[in-house]
Amino acid sequence: MTDTTEAKTTTDLPKAYHPADFEAAIYERWLAADVFAPDGEGSRADESLPPFTIIQPPPNITGSLHIGHAQRTTVEDLMVRHARMLGRPTLFLPGLDHASIAAQVVLDRIIAKAGESRASLGRERYLERMQAFVAETREVILGQQRRVGGSCDWSRLRYTMDEGSAKAVREAFARLYRDGLAYRAEGLINWCPGCRTSVSDLEVIPHPETGSLWSVRYHLVDEATGEPEADPDAAITVATTRPETILGDTAVAVHPDDERYTGLVGRRVRIPFVDRDVPVIADPVVEREFGTGAVKITPGHDKDDYETGRRHGLAMLSIFDDAAAIANTGTRYDGMDRYEARQAILADLAARGDLVGEKPHELVIGRCERSDDVIEPRLKTQWFIRTGPLAAAALEATRSGRIRILPERFEKTWEHWMTNIRDWNVSRQLWWGHRIPAWQCPDGHWTVSAEPGGPSACETCGRPAAELSQDPDIFDTWFSSGLWPFSTLGWPDDTPDLRRYYPTSVMETGYDILFFWVARMVMLGIHLTGEIPFHTVYLSGLIRDPYGAKMSKTKGNVVDPLGMIDETGADAVRFALVHGATPGIDQRFGPAKVENARNFANKLWNATRFVLGSRPASIPPDALRRSPDAALLGPAERWILSRAAAANADVDRGMAEFQFAEVTRALYDGIWSEFCDWGLELAKVRLADASLDDATREATWWTLVSALDTYLRLLHPVMPFVTEQLWGALPHAADDPDLLIVARWPAAGERDLEAEAEIGAFVELVRGIRNARAEARVDAASWLPVRLYVPASLETSFGALRTAIERLARARPLETVADRAALAADGGGGALAVVAGDLEALVMRGGSAEVGDADRARLEKELAEAERYLAAARARLANEAFTSKAPAAVVEGAKAREAELADQVERLKARLV
């Protein structure tokens, strides 16, 4: 019997799935074949199709990547691979971000260990150290991207500090300046005393903390003498959380309708220590119920006071230096740190008897995102980007639907932020970054120039270049990032890449940088290029640790993707990251999910090994893949192909809707629960059936190959390595390329609903029999005789499946009976009754004289359940409102359901007699 069914027993595949053995080699093959670049030799792109472009969000070159980056890369890469398989010219452009402030914070820490500092090294040597540092991290990061499997076009790798970016930055700023959208002005900016630079509003992180609210008495000035009133009680008491800013006070404000103070508005009070007389003003921002109802105004060091000061034309004083120590007040506090000064001032106020009270107070303190220092609002002359017109255009883009944000709910936060946006301070007093291309002449005129060498003369007074000096400041790192989608394609030059790949297709990133980055790209992109930078913004959720905590290096809960990849393979990590992810919603991530994904890859590996090993000897090993002969297919084969088509359709839908978790779910279930659990098990019997002719067995085998081929193609975007490896061992069709990565995406075939219904019925039968046996404690290995009633509608397919059913249900001999009555008549004894849809069976246990208690309990449970559902179905149908109002199809379905349940109840009752 083995002559005709002799199968190839060895395959090219090792027995065990060891991703570490082949992943690196696969990546090398892709590189060698030049398939990543859209214009690469092996790309097989169909130039008539629209290009698909993803410009990768450039990771910071501050160190190594974490699992969140791996998720980013995976999601981008799966979209890219899908598009590539569709034949679209596909560009996945990788890059790196110089991360100005973040990089400086990291480098500062590193050099501090060697006893060095920014100041000790000086600008030039510091920047040399930085170059050396990023040269190292750059290689680490790029290596990680490859391990994850990113199919990036490495020939187009870009860096936000490369010459192309530098040119784009200069040009962008010059144009914004020319268009009146960049201006230099004094404003209240956020100063980080640790980083010694200004930072944007977004980089200030509010921290709720418990502080104190002090009450301080300011004495009224006697306008006649110009000295404080003799009566020490002739005073106004203000409430403050920051006594040290008293030195910068230029007014006291009360609410205009506050009767307690109406008589004092217009009077002056003397500020302690600096002996400055300032007015009492009325302004509705003051909350009468808060504190004493009177508030000291420090326009130079408080955001609210700054606005108040502008409304009232108050003087604005700066009392801190770069380190946030008191300076230029002419008091003994000069040189003291702000908190030291606070204590000294409080003590001195108390000594004077002007410290009236102190109580604990909950307040929100802004801290630096990078260094955690308390941010000091401070007056400084800086460059700003006028965001009003830019934001208006950005809003138009999302409102009109030209740019789509996913998940959609983020459009609301986008709206809110864009409509309340403030001008963007882009000056940074840092060293690592793009120098602002602005020059000042000795007369104070500014000239902005996009020329690499700077302007030739002051554009206002014509002084020569030699007399001009460049602004020492650099740009906010997000300024160069904001140009990323087009600076990477060659802008400001009119390059072929820019024309072909811009606007880009999808911008995938974390929702946490929607404002930092996405907003700026949209605003700058529309203004500078006249086009939107991308059509779709896809916002991923953040990866958290298994306990829901945000991963951070300081917490030590950062997952290193390489460690995980070493253990389970890149495919498993990728699959796990995609499988558990819902767009815009954070995901907890731990080893359990990766192990599950690894098991799935292992399953696929072994299924493929089985298929390869079961090739009928009549098919030569090097045969080209061909479709199975439809005329020779049995119900199982038709079912296998139909289910692959169903998975194909599900995957297509998931891809189209950016529901990538749905894609993995469809493939996991399709491959494991359907193809492996039933498809292969049913096929085994036919493949081994010596009574069948070669052509029939070949058709079965080609069915398996065909379905597997489809599944591997569909799975490739998520699990590129193992699918490439397995696909390489499968027979290829004549027009297939060597590599799966550039093979064509499958077109979902027709479903065969008849076959699906037939196999569904027999699957239910097998499950019923297995369940009955297990509940009755039948030895799992034993074969028991089964009598089966098959309705006429299933007779044909039963003929084809008989042997498989025997095997799967361990039913031997399997004997059919003419009608149900015959089955009933044979009942009794120790037989186990099974009612499965229209099929009904009796498992003969032999020997036992009565139905066992366990078996009786099983049937009773089934009956009770069926009766419950039947009652519910009848109740629904008895409801006149339901039958008259529900759609006809739903009512029909309910009627059919009722009939089915009624029949089932009848038959179960018969079994229990």
Add this chain to the structure above:
RNA sequence: GGGCGGUUAGCUCAGUUGGUUAGAGCGCCUCGCUUACACCGAGGAAGUCACUGGUUCGAGUCCAGUACCGCCCACCA
């Protein structure tokens, strides 16, 4: 102070436009080394879909409100 998200099995999460009996992975229980796979196979237990009310023939799904958790934005010093 606004806005958003979450609340579904012991744990982590799906659940598309409201429509038969709410699913998966992990974990748990019982069997099984049946010639692809023990990283496996077969069977099983387990959920008042946070709570209250409403709309509807019908609600995990829509509406209103409540509670708790989390996030974003915000000029009560």
